[in-house]
Amino acid sequence: GAGVSQTPSNKVTEKGKYVELRCDPISGHTALYWYRQSLGQGPEFLIYFQGTGAADDSGLPNDRFFAVRPEGSVSTLKIQRTERGDSAVYLCASSVQGTSTDTQYFGPGTRLTVL
């Protein structure tokens, strides 16, 4: 069956521009997570959605980062006024219910490069 998909796979932008990264979770999964992974490091939690609501956005680094999930399925991570330090792979994961022992299924990520 279809897994988690993310688009685009690669995004190159210039410093100061606005970008949107899209995540399509596995159908029927109510929980959705965004992580960010810098080169040589493990993924770092950004935000967790349960349905349409952001249940935990404690990992968002600052107010330039925002994410939505208006219909409880597809999610978009939005980054305003991008900085070179935002360059990373942005990973999305989904799970059935979001309980503490739910398996998270990850997408392949979007590689963001800010020039």
Added chain:
Amino acid sequence: DAKTTQPTSMDCAEGRAANLPCNHSTISGNEYVYWYRQIHSQGPQYIIHGLKNNETNEMASLIITEDRKSSTLILPHATLRDTAVYYCIAQGTSGGYNKLIFGAGTRLAVHP
């Protein structure tokens, strides 16, 4: 959530068992041990998790010591496709959801 310590890298010959250790000496009673792996240019992939008892599935076995301060992930017959970074995560159940906190992991190289 408990901090985990893993070796930076390990090697394994193809066809042999790969034993990946993880220390989680500050783990608390309700924290599970999870293992994920990440093959180059892919997203992390769930392998296995456990609380107290040893666990086995089609991918691997997880051995947790009686005091729960350490664990070992065992890939019984490693193949070249098992070359990846392996993450051990000790995660609590507070909040009712699973916010994975990854460390740097162990880079496993399986060679012919």
